[in-house]
Amino acid sequence: xxxxxxxxxxxxxxxxxxxxxxxxxxxxxxxxxxxxxxxxxxxxxxxxxxxxxxxxxxxxxxxxxxxxxxxxxxxxxxxxxxxxxxxxxxxxxxxxxxxxxxxxxxxxxxxxxxxxxxxxxxxxxxxxxxxxxxxxxxxxxxxxxxxxxxxxxxxxxxxxxxxxxxxxxxxxxxxxxxxxxxxxxxxxxxxxxxxxxxxxxxxxxxxxxxxxxxxxxxxxxxxxxxxxxxxxxxxxxxxxxxxxxxxxxxxxxxxxxxxxxxxxxxxxxxxxxxxxxxxxxxxxxxxxx
Amino acid sequence: xxxxxxxxxxxxxxxxxxxxxxxxxxxxxxxxxxxxxxxxxxxxxxxxxxxxxxxxxxxxxxxxxxxxxxxxxxxxxxxxxxxxxxxxxxxxxxxxxxxxxxxxxxxxxxxxxxxxxxxxxxxxxxxxxxxxxxxxxxxxxxxxxxxxxxxxxxxxxxxxxxxxxxxxxxxxxxxxxxxxxxxxxxxxxxxxxxxxxxxxxxxxxxxxxxxxxxxxxxxxxxxxxxxxxxxxxxxxxxxxxxxxxxxxxxxxxxxxxxxxxxxxxxxxxxxxxxxxxxxxxxxxxxxxxxxxxxxxxxxxxxxxxxxxxxxxxxxxxxxxxxxxxxxxxxxxxxxxxxxxxxxxxxxxxxxxxxxxxxxxxxxxxxxxxxxxxxxxxxxxxxxxxxxxxxxxxxxxxxxxxxxxxxxxxxxxxxxxxxxxxxxxxxxxxxxxxxxxxxxxxxxxxxxxxxxxxxxxxxxxxxxxxxxxxxxxxxxxxxxxxxxxxxxxxxxxxxxxxxxxxxxxxxxxxxxxxxxxxxxxxxxxxxxxxxxxxxxxxxxxxxxxxxxxxxxxxxxxxxxxxxxxxxxxxxxxxxxxxxxxxxxxxxxxxxxxxxxxxxxxxxxxxxxxxxxxxxxxxxxxxxxxxxxxxxxxxxxxxxxxxxxxxxxxxxxxxxxxxxxxxxxxxxxxxxxxxx
Numbered sequence: 001x002x003x004x005x006x007x008x009x010x011x012x013x014x015x016x017x018x019x020x021x022x023x024x025x026x027x028x029x030x031x032x033x034x035x036x037x038x039x040x041x042x043x044x045x046x047x048x049x050x051x052x053x054x055x056x057x058x059x060x061x062x063x064x065x066x067x068x069x070x071x072x073x074x075x076x077x078x079x080x081x082x083x084x085x086x087x088x089x090x091x092x093x094x095x096x097x098x099x100x101x102x103x104x105x106x107x108x109x110x111x112x113x114x115x116x117x118x119x120x121x122x123x124x125x126x127x128x129x130x131x132x133x134x135x136x137x138x139x140x141x142x143x144x145x146x147x148x149x150x151x152x153x154x155x156x157x158x159x160x161x162x163x164x165x166x167x168x169x170x171x172x173x174x175x176x177x178x179x180x181x182x183x184x185x186x187x188x189x190x191x192x193x194x195x196x197x198x199x200x201x202x203x204x205x206x207x208x209x210x211x212x213x214x215x216x217x218x219x220x221x222x223x224x225x226x227x228x229x230x231x232x233x234x235x236x237x238x239x240x241x242x243x244x245x246x247x248x249x250x251x252x253x254x255x256x257x258x259x260x261x262x263x264x265x266x267x268x269x270x271x272x273x274x275x276x277x278x279x280x281x282x283x284x285x286x287x288x289x
Numbered sequence: 290x291x292x293x294x295x296x297x298x299x300x301x302x303x304x305x306x307x308x309x310x311x312x313x314x315x316x317x318x319x320x321x322x323x324x325x326x327x328x329x330x331x332x333x334x335x336x337x338x339x340x341x342x343x344x345x346x347x348x349x350x351x352x353x354x355x356x357x358x359x360x361x362x363x364x365x366x367x368x369x370x371x372x373x374x375x376x377x378x379x380x381x382x383x384x385x386x387x388x389x390x391x392x393x394x395x396x397x398x399x400x401x402x403x404x405x406x407x408x409x410x411x412x413x414x415x416x417x418x419x420x421x422x423x424x425x426x427x428x429x430x431x432x433x434x435x436x437x438x439x440x441x442x443x444x445x446x447x448x449x450x451x452x453x454x455x456x457x458x459x460x461x462x463x464x465x466x467x468x469x470x471x472x473x474x475x476x477x478x479x480x481x482x483x484x485x486x487x488x489x490x491x492x493x494x495x496x497x498x499x500x501x502x503x504x505x506x507x508x509x510x511x512x513x514x515x516x517x518x519x520x521x522x523x524x525x526x527x528x529x530x531x532x533x534x535x536x537x538x539x540x541x542x543x544x545x546x547x548x549x550x551x552x553x554x555x556x557x558x559x560x561x562x563x564x565x566x567x568x569x570x571x572x573x574x575x576x577x578x579x580x581x582x583x584x585x586x587x588x589x590x591x592x593x594x595x596x597x598x599x600x601x602x603x604x605x606x607x608x609x610x611x612x613x614x615x616x617x618x619x620x621x622x623x624x625x626x627x628x629x630x631x632x633x634x635x636x637x638x639x640x641x642x643x644x645x646x647x648x649x650x651x652x653x654x655x656x657x658x659x660x661x662x663x664x665x666x667x668x669x670x671x672x673x674x675x676x677x678x679x680x681x682x683x684x685x686x687x688x689x690x691x692x693x694x695x696x697x698x699x700x701x702x703x704x705x706x707x708x709x710x711x712x713x714x715x716x717x718x719x720x721x722x723x724x725x726x727x728x729x730x731x732x733x734x735x736x737x738x739x740x741x742x743x744x745x746x747x748x749x750x751x752x753x754x755x756x757x758x759x760x761x762x763x764x765x766x767x768x769x770x771x772x773x774x775x776x777x778x779x780x781x782x783x784x785x786x787x788x789x790x791x792x793x794x795x796x797x798x799x800x801x802x803x804x805x806x807x808x809x810x811x812x813x814x815x816x817x818x819x820x821x822x823x824x825x826x827x828x829x830x831x832x833x834x835x836x837x838x839x840x841x842x843x844x845x846x847x848x849x850x851x852x853x854x855x856x857x858x859x860x861x862x863x864x865x866x867x868x869x870x871x872x873x874x875x876x877x878x879x880x881x882x883x884x885x886x887x888x889x890x891x892x893x894x895x896x897x898x899x900x901x902x903x904x905x906x907x908x909x910x911x912x913x914x915x916x917x918x919x920x921x922x923x924x925x926x927x928x929x930x931x932x933x934x935x936x937x938x939x940x941x942x943x944x945x946x947x948x949x950x951x952x953x954x955x956x957x958x959x960x961x962x963x
Contacts, residue, residue: 053936060471074935075467077811078818082690083935086673097805100740100747104821175475178485179606181802205603213478213606213802215485217357221349233475234407235414244488245356252349266804 030138031089033076033098035061036268037114040131041093042066043147043270046138050087052076061264063274084108091137112137116268119208123191127268151269155195158280166283167254168199170224173265174232177239177246179215181265186210188267192276209266216245226250226257227279229265258282307569307580314587321594322362329354360486361597364551365590365609367492368484369558371499371548373585374506376559377566377578378541381513382534383444386567387785390545390559393447393538394454398429399549401458403476404465419494422550429454430542434535436957442534446956449719449897453952456890460945463814464938470810474802479553481796482610484593491551502544506578513537514574554796556614557789558585561621568624592616605803611796618790625769625782646903649913653904656916660699663920667927668695672934693825694817694930698922698940700828701817701881702891706918707839708877709892710846710899710911715870716777717850722893723878726780727787729887731762732879734791737798737809752883759879762787766871775867776853791887815886815941817926824884831880836915839873846870846907885941891918894948901955921948 031050032038038051042064050071051057057066071087074080077098084092085108092111094101105111116130117123128148135144171189172180183189184202187210193200201224206212226249240246250257260278264271326335330350338354375390383392391397402425406413413421436450437443466473486492512533548555562585563577571577593609600607646652668691669680680687708723715721723729735758739746746754769783770776795813799806811818820828845866848856857863878892895918896910904913925943932938 056469056471072935074937075811077467077807078816078937078939080935080937081818082671082673082687085686085690096744097808100751100808100819103747104819175478175802178487179475179478179483207605207801207803209804211802213800215357215483215606216487217353217485220353220357233414233472234411235416235418236475238415239487242488242490244490245352246487248352248356252352 029087029089030091030093031073031084031087031109032093033073033079033101034093034095034114035076035264036116036266036271037093037095037130037134038066039064039264039270040134040147040268041138044131044135044138044140044143046140046143048093049089050084052079060262061267061271062262064270081105081108093134093137117186117209117266119186123186123188123210124195127191127272131269147269151273152195154273155192155276158276159196161280162196162198162283166198167225168201168223169193169227169279170201170219170222170253171227171229172219173211173229174236174240175213176233177236179213180219181211181213182219183211183265188265188272189275192272192279196276196280211265216249219249220245220252223254225254227282228257228259230259230262307566307571307576307584310565310569311580311583311587314584314591318587318590318594321591321598325358325594325597326354356488357486358597360489360492361484361593362590363492364484364486364495365593366586367495367499368548368552368555369562369589370582370586371495371502371544372555372559372589373562373581374499374503374578375541375544375548376585377563377574377581378506378513378537378544379559380563381516381574381577382537382541383448384516385444385448386564387560387781388448389557390541391455391549391554393433393451393542394429394458395426395542395545396549396554397455397458397462398432399423399426399546400476400480400554401425401462401465402428403479404462404469404473407473407476408465408469419547419550423546426542426546426549429458430539430546432953434538436953439957441531442538444534445719447534447538450953450956452893453949453956456893456945457949457953460890460942460949463810463942467810467814467939467942468933468936470807477796477799477802477806478606478608481608481800482553482555482613483606483608483800484552484589484610495547495551498547499544502540502547503582505540509536509540510575510578517574553608553610555589555610556792556796557617558589558613560785561617562588564621565624589613605797605801607797608800611793611800614789614793614796618786618793621782621786621789622765622769625779625786626772644903645905649904649906649909652902653909653912653916656913656920660916660920660923663927664695664699664923667923667930668692670927670931672931689822691930693820693822694926694940695923697817697820697825697828697884698926699919700825700832701885702895702918702920702922702944703832703836703915704828704877704881704918705892706895706899706914707836707911708874708881709894709918710896710907710914711839711842711870711877712874712892713896714846714850714907714910715867715874716781717852718777718781719897721777721781722890723874723881724887724890724892725784725788726874726878727762727766727784727791728759728875728878729882730784730788730791731765732756732759732882733813733887734758734794735761736812737794740805740808740812741798741803755883756879759875759882763872763875763879766875767868771868774864775871777867780867780871811939812886814939815944816937816939817885818937818939820884828880828884835873835877835880836911839911840908842870842873843906843908843911846911885922886939890941890945891921891948894945894952895921897952898948898955901952 030048032048033052035057038048039061041048047067050073051066052073053076054066054070054072073084089109092105092109094111094113096113096115099113102111114130114133116126131144131148135141171183174180182202184200184206186206190200190210201222204212263275326332335354338351339359372390379388379390379392380386399422402421406421433450433454437446440446563581566577566580566584571580592613596607596609596612705723712721712723712726732755735754736751739751739754766783770779773779798809848859848861853863896914898917899910899913904910921944922940925947926940929938929940929943
């Protein structure tokens with residue numbers, strides 16, 4: 001069921017599509033290997049013509065959805081060069097992770113490398129810069145400003161709905177029944193928590209992607225409400241129900257654990273807004289009751 | 290004789306006994322454990338926490354002790370002991386000090402079963418992942434036994450069968466991982482062997498099974514000791530070798546399967562503990578079983594306790610299983626010069642596979658024609674925007690993507706196959722391959738380092754890093770083996786240690802879940818993806834050149850498998866010949882690895898496939914293997930690009946799957962052609 005905010009995005013997208021259809025010459029054909037760039041492009045109303053691993057994008061990023069006409073380029077780490085060449089895109093967007101492909105891709109089209117989650121940089125500011133650069137690349141700077149303003153306004157509104165005394169949160173994703181990724185500094189969730197004015201209970205070290213892989217015992221003794229981001233790996237939920245340390249962690253934590261539907265943990269503004277929306281909905285007492 | 294192959298080299302040293310080795314280790318484990326308890330709630334409450342977590346005041350820390358720390362310690366002791374016990378059994382039955390609990394493919398079978406279940410039948414994992422893992426391990430073992438059954442479970446056939454099943458299942462797992470990295474990231478932790486616990490369930494699962502296994506091993510003690518004799522001797526005692534081997538291997542596999550199913554893949558303990566114990570002077574099977582079990586338990590517990598002390602300060606998990614391998618590798622490297630190995634006696638069954646083709650020249654001609662045909666089809670047929678199409682041979686805009694890859698695939702196939710033939714003849718060990726020698730491993734370590742430590746490495750940087758890594762491995766190989774005149778067994782052990790280090794680093798890197806792991810997996814799977822016309826031409830030229838250099842080495846290669854003594858008697862400059870061959874292998878491997886990555890296994894398979902076809906003499910064997918390698922790689926590259934279009938299966942993986950299938954067929958179908 002589309003919520004008002006989503007309807008707005010859709011409207012924006014529809015308008016963009018109509019405009020694009022009216023003036024096809026303006027819409028550069030873009031291809032991207034990176035899902036974070038792809039979701040931003042879709043949110044800007046300029047969905048890329050081709051994306052790597054389209055099916056997996058829908059499983060792991062989900063919203064905003066790619067149009068059905070999107071062409072699958074194959075693996076993100078090894079996109080199909082024959083297919084990419086036959087599409088003759090005007091530009092290929094990648095993140096630094098795929099930089100070693102640049103020499104090959106440059107034979108096909110100019111390559112733009114767009115970074116996100118660099119250490120020592122404010123993640124939220126980086127997301128805004130990324131959105132702006134992409135907006136300029138697709139010649140729609142006003143759509144980029146619109147997306148930034150709309151996302152920030154939405155997060156401010158969500159912040160108003162929160163109690164002042166929201167408990168610190170511990171955001172995690174299960175890897176198996178004994179290990180979790182716990183999210184902290186330099187990541188998407190931290191950036192959103194900062195804007196919502198919520199404390200993160202995980203102050204430990206994190207890697208370049210804003211998470212730390214730990215055994216469950218590392219979470220003991222932290223005073224926090226638990227937030228689990230789905231999906232659970234197969235069989236894990238059953239194992240956790242058996243009790244053990246996890247049962248005691250749940251008992252010792254504040255309130256009931258929150259379980260959120262899958263969100264792309266390494267995404268940009270669209271994923272950030274989705275996370276904020278779902279988190280605040282779950283935190284509100286009426287929803288819990 | 291292999292079972293007694295390891296002994297102290299310098300008798301004037303104070304005599305090393307298993308007890309003298311185990312005691313300090315036991316004290317170390319005790320000190321580490323006490324240290325942990327004293328730093329936490331203290332000794333008394335710590336012990337109380339073991340039995341009754343609610344009895345004490347400081348809830349959080351005692352809960353962690355009760356539900357995580359104590360079971361983890363118990364698990365480390367159990368798993369280490371179980372793996373070491375399985376290792377002794379395996380080495381005893383297979384008469385090979387390089388055999389490890391995972392030699393028969395148990396771990397890779399379990400891994401594949403878990404991955405397949407996660408993707409296709411997640412409901413099964415809800416019933417219990419141990420059972421899925423055990424079923425997968427059992428399946429792998431069953432396959433190995435089926436392959437070797439008609440040969441009476443002869444050690445060399447079992448080892449080869451295990452090797453090929455391992456790499457076959459490993460390649461299948463790698464394909465799944467490449468296409469479903471997000472879904473399978475949790476299993477990577479399992480693959481690197483983490484001992485973290487969430488209660489006592491797993492210990493309760495493992496303990497009774499290991500107890501039964503230990504009891505059975507004790508019952509099998511006397512019959513198994515017979516296996517130390519050679520085949521004829523054992524037969525003359527009226528023992529059914531086949532059933533005895535089945536019992537011994539089955540037990541080892543059961544123990545391994547149980548351990549692996551709960552903690553994942555823990556490297557090295559099962560290989561190292563039995564060898565260390567033998568080095569320390571335990572000769573009889575009973576003593577080796579008992580001491581190895583103890584030592585394995587202590588080794589794993591000590592590693593895990595040390596690891597827990599340091600890992601709190603790191604942003605990523607360092608899995609214990611990978612760490613034991615990483616620590617064990619230098620240990621093995623240190624031990625190698627101190628071992629006295631029986632490498633100068635001719636191995637009995639090393640060349641037991643395949644007969645001799647009456648006209649190897651005609652066979653080679655057939656292979657060459659097949660290579661040309663497959664190459665043409667692979668380059669011209671393919672899928673585009675509108676399905677399958679034939680490309681015209683002049684359509685360079687399309688062929689520019691295909692020709693370099695086919696060329697590079699053929700070149701790498703030739704180089705790896707020649708390297709494999711050289712190293713298998715040099716060491717007279719059928720398990721030998723350029724990958725096993727550690728050159729690929731060294732270059733892979735350097736490449737992973739470059740991918741992870743440099744901000745955005747380009748391909749030139751990666752090639753430079755890979756070359757440096759390969760050279761460093763070669764330096765280690767030469768440095769450690771020069772004094773012994775490059776004795777084959779020692780060379781292989783050095784390679785095994787470097788490869789173990791590579792596996793360990795790979796495990797840690799992938800388990801951490803860094804998104805860049807994707808790139809590592811893609812490169813490790815052996816792809817021709819990154820080849821451009823220039824590098825393809827250089828690879829092809831290098832392959833041609835090195836093949837010409839290798840051709841005159843035929844006489845050496847005919848003589849070397851007869852063993853060091855015979856070779857010297859025939860006037861072969863042994864150390865010089867071995868060094869020269871080693872350098873050749875290193876060059877060939879490094880060249881191919883830089884293009885297709887370290888895990889193609891063409892170097893292992895192509896020489897064996899050539900032998901199965903009937904290329905017997907060294908020069909014919911070289912030519913046959915080179916053609917087979919090229920054919921295999923070109924076919925694999927072509928199929929890999931089209932099977933799952935637009936997604937590509939890397940050529941190295943496809944080659945493993947194709948070659949592995951042929952090899953399994955040949956292995957079980959050729960009992961009479963000895």
